[in-house]
Structures are given as C-alpha cells and as structure tokens.
Amino acid sequence: MVGLERGTVELEPFREEWKELYNQEIARLKDIAGDRFLEFEHIGSTAIEGMPAKPIIDILAVVEDLDEAEDLIPLLEEHRYEYRPGDIEGRLFFAKGPRTNRTFYLSLTEQGSDFYTDKIAFREYLREHPEAAEQYASLKKKAAEKYPKNREKYTAEKGDCIQDILDRAMNE
Template sequence: MIGLERGNVTLVPHRSEWKRAYEAEVERLESIAGDRLHGYEHVGSTAIEGIAAKPVIDLLAVVDDLSAARESLVPLLEEYGYEHRPGDVQGRLFLAKGPRSNRTHYLSLTERDSDFHAETLAFRDYLRENPDVAVEYESLKQKLAENHPNDRETYTERKGRFVERVLEDAMDDPNGSD
C-alpha cells in the first residue's frame, strides 16, 4: 500500500514493496524526463528498512540547474500527474504525485552540489547505518503522529530538533559510524 491524504499523518510498518514502488517511479520518470533528471535516490523514511513511515515514496533527483528545471521540467512533470508545491526549503523544487486524497510520491529536485542534496543523503545514510538512531526516530514519529494525526505542519516542525541533531552527527561523520 502506498498513498496518504494530504495533511494526514498516518504511519504504517515498513513494507518491502516501497523499494519496488521507488524503482518503478524512477523508470517512469526516466521515460518522461530522459536525461534532464539524473542521480535518483530513494529518501525519506520509506527508504529506511525496518521503521514505520507515512506510505508515500520520497524520491530525490538531480537537475543541472534549478531555475531551468522550474521553467521547463516542472510543467512537463505536471502533465504526468505531479503537482508543484512551492515551498521555503532552500535548494529544492518539490512536487507531489497523486490526488490530494491519495498522495503516493514526493519528488524533490535539487542540484548535486546543494546543501539540500548533501543533507538529505547524509540523514538517510546515517539512519541506515545507525539502527538505534533509526528506532529513536521512529519512536518520535509515532508519538507525534498520535498527537497530531491531522496536523502535518506541527508533526514536521516537532521532528526538527531531532533531525538537526542527526544532521550534525551525520555531517561530522559522513561514514555514519559512532
């Protein structure tokens, strides 16, 4: 199962099908965008084996230039079911796939040398390489999901300190070891 209503915070146990859903979407994006997207990565909690996550597949794709992507690539992706969601995260363009009642994929476009690219991969890799930290993150997310099931903004905001702490550790030790 993948998909979740926009704004809803529901976590489900990790599912092996998420990796296949990521791979299928990469194939689809390659057929749509060709070489304008490259360097795909499965990110977000669905990319961390063993922890519960919102059942929405997060993808990261590299573009050569964000401004050019905004002008030419975003309209193309919108023709194929993605909705551009302007936001305040520096260094990325964010798109969501699926109707608001059933978001299935999130796609972040970024440049390879951006802080957003480095931090997103560092966070994912650190959790993959430090299962105890991943379990701590899962526990925090479950508590927040119980307390804020219909308030995605608060859920995300309250994870902030944990994410910052993990990023500090991950960026200090890019190999993920303690």
C-alpha cells in the first residue's frame, strides 16, 4: 500500500511491492509522454531495500532539457500529477494523489545535473554501505517519532546526516 497525507510523517518497513508499484507507474508515464522521458530512476527510501520509508514512491525522470520539459506540466496535470513549483534548482516537481493521500512524487531533471547526481549517489551509497543505511534508518525513525505532524522539521532533522552520506558518496 502507498499513500500518506501531505505534511505528515509515518514510516513503514520496506515492502517489496514498492518496486512493482514503481514499475507500474513508469509504464503509465511512458504512455503519457512517450520518449520525452529518456530514463527513469527509483529514488528515495522506497528504493533502498530494508529502509523504512514514508509510503510514497519517489520517481526521477530524465528529460533532455528542463526548460523545454515545462510544456509537460499541463499533460502531467491532466493525469493527476500536481505541479509543485519549488526552490530546488534543477528539477520540476510533481505530487500524485490527493493531499490526504500522496502516492507518488515525480521529479523531472536533466541527466548529469546536480540534482540527478546527488539523488543517484545517495541511493547507491546506502545500497552499498549497510552501516550507513542503518545509521540513516535509525535517524529517520527518531525524527519520525519526534515530528509525526511536521514534515519540514522531520526533513530538517535528517539534513546533516544526508549531507554527510552524500559527501562520503561523492568522495569515493
């Protein structure tokens, strides 16, 4: 099962079904926009075996040119993806599902962008370093208990650990 109310934090143990839900959504996205998406990556905690996660599948879709990809916004909105302009450079961000039950996050970015590189490096480092994954999982659980109704504080609580893991990933 996937879905979580916007702004809340609730972690679930890793579920194999998240991989299948990711694959099903990729098939839908390919039907929606065809070859406008060059590549897809499953990112976030639902992509890391054994990692507790908010039950929202996080998808990274690579586009050739992010500025040109802005014309995908209305098309994705027609298919229940809510465009959420944000302050993260190098991506267009969408959430799927009603605000009371977000099911998918979709980030459009260019291959080789800082956003792309950081997301892939972080995921791969945690997949390859069980001790770092366990440290991150422990911090996530504590932050979720501390801030179950405040996603911003939950995210901020993890910031230093994320940066430390990302620094290690980039220096390997």
